[in-house]
Each structure stands twice: as C-alpha cells, then as structure tokens.
Amino acid sequence: MPNEMIDIMTSLTLLMNEEAERLRGRERALDLAELAAAKARLVARLEELLARRNRHQPQWTEQMDEETRARLTDCLAELRSASAANASILERQIDLSMEMMTAIANEARRLAGNRAHIYGASGDLARTDLATPISFNTQY
Numbered sequence: 263m264p265n266e267m268i269d270i271m272t273s274l275t276l277l278m279n280e281e282a283e284r285l286r287g288r289e290r291a292l293d294l295a296e297l298a299a300a301k302a303r304l305v306a307r308l309e310e311l312l313a314r315r316n317r318h319q320p321q322w323t324e325q326m327d328e329e330t331r332a333r334l335t336d337c338l339a340e341l342r343s344a345s346a347a348n349a350s351i352l353e354r355q356i357d358l359s360m361e362m363m364t365a366i367a368n369e370a371r372r373l374a375g376n377r378a379h380i381y382g383a384s385g386d387l388a389r390t391d392l393a394t395p396i397s398f399n400t401q402y
Contacts, residue, residue, distance in 0.1 A: 264322075264330050267311055271337045274304045278344040285351045 281297045315322050326334070 264326055264334055267308060267315075268330075268333055268337045270304055270308045270311070271341045274301065274308070275337070275341045275344045277301050277304065278341075278348040282344070282348050282351050285355060 277297055277300055281294060281301070284294060284297070319325070323331075
C-alpha cells in the first residue's frame, strides 16, 4: 500500500510540475482542463487510500521498513514543494483574471455612461455608478 501511495504522489507531483510549467508559458486555461481533472482524480484516489489505510491499520506508518519510510518522506517533500509552487502560480493566475474582469467592468461602465447625479439635502451633487451588465459575444 505505501508503494501505491508513493506512485500516486509521484504522478501528482509530475502533473503539478507540468501544469506550473505550462502556466508559466502562458498556456490557455482551457488547454489545462485535462491536467486539472487528472489532478483531481489522483487526489481523490490518494485520499481514499489514506482513509482506508487509517481505518483498517491505524499504525501502518510505524510498520513500514526504513527504506519505504525514506521513499515516502522524500516523495512527500517533493509533493509539498510542487504543491506550493503550483498554488503560487494558480493564485497569480486567479488574481490576473480578477484584475482583467475589473478592468473590463470599469471600461464597460465608463463607455455606457451609467452614472447618476443625486442632489443632497444641502445642495451637494453626488455621483453614483450604476451597475452595467457585462456581455461577451454581444449576449447578456
């Protein structure tokens, strides 16, 4: 069982490294859907193996030989490193997407001219921005 977990973690590490490299190369997110799906399957399989092992043999980690324990430890360290790098890149991609959507919304609001002027009780003029619908391909 530890060998199967090591194989899954190694595959997951390779997938995360590939995804990070492809994201660094500015590949389209749609082209990465297969990688994301494969990562989800591997994580689900790993969680299932760990849950089953912990349920049936709670002391399985103490029963491993030193070589397997060392391989598992190395594999976990590599997975942690790949996960951190992958998370950082994905977080930046999400931030860029949010910034882009904000810029698009601001430009749409500016072009639509949906601003209202409200007179206050003291005669002050306040401007408020009304929500402007955003459409892609001219459909709301």
